[in-house]
Amino acid sequence: MTLRRIFSAALFSFIGITNAAIAAGPLKLLYEIRDPISYRDSRGKITGLVITPTAQAMQHAGISYVWVETPFKRQLNVVEANDEAVCAVGMFKNKDRQRYAKFSQAIFHDTDRPSVMLAHRDFQPEKSMDLLRTLSIPGIKMLKKDAASYGNVIDDAIERSRVVVVNTTAESLNMAKMLVARRADFIFVPEDEALNMIKTIPGGEQLHIFKPLGMPQGPERFLMCSLQVPDELIQRFNKALIK
Structure with missing residues (x-):
């Protein structure tokens, strides 16, 4: 196989993955009301410490998304069930969750809120x-x-x-x-x-x-995504988040 054919095959594969994600509709972003992490302002707009950087990165990356208010435990269940492409916003990362979910880079460093x-x-x-x-x-x-x-x-x-x-x-x-x-x-x-x-x-x-002695600074918060969310999409989000 020539280099040109290899490149073409890789390109079509990339486009196929991206189109499949788009065909499934906007990426669902799950959140719960918890001021100041995530809440609705006086105009009813969703905002907060983890909402704002997530929305900005999604827009910069050109990723279509929709906010879905969801109770905390339900968020975990939906991500683990892996029935659809969905991400829970502002989650902590631990060993148990890493068994069934993908994580973005940190969207918020909670160092001021131990x-x-x-x-x-x-x-x-x-x-x-x-x-x-x-x-x-x-x-x-x-x-x-x-x-x-x-x-x-x-x-x-x-x-x-x-x-x-x-x-x-x-x-x-x-x-x-x-x-x-x-x-x-x-x-x-x-x-x-x-x-x-x-x-x-x-x-x-x-x-x-x-306050016990030696309490840690607040942990980092992430997007915690179901396995159906393409790696390519998370990589695009990460790159936009860094900018």
Whole structure:
């Protein structure tokens, strides 16, 4: 086979992959309302810390897309089912998710929003305790959104400590209300969200923020895509994201 024929075959293959993705319709981008990560502004436009860079990169790459508001757990299920080309926006990357999903390059570096413990005021560890020692306090209960990840450092500490985990499908705001009701001792949440919850939820004065020593900076967030999303499309997105 001549070089010209090889080039032509490769070109037709590339076009076929791209056309197949286009024929399937706009790429579905799944998100949930979680200010300031993703929310609707006063005009009803979807925006936020992970929404804006994603939209800009999609437009620069010439990728057709549509926003689909979807509960967190449902997002994971849809991506894992792999029934269609779809990406969940702003997800953390961990070993379990890498088994069934493709990830873009980081769309947001959450270094200014490290996670803290939002806790009931009865939960008062010594200020000198690090994360693992805090999680290892006998009898404490952690409230955790089902299938949620907090980044590798915190996820690993939770596993090593074997803290009692109370799973829930509730969103973060309702989880804070559950702390007030003493359903658990604490949750992990970015500090700005924790401060807002203390100010706004009924009984918020019963909560406080605890920061174990050595807490990691906020993890990077990614597009987490089903296996049906072509590698070529993710590469185009990545290149546009860098610009």
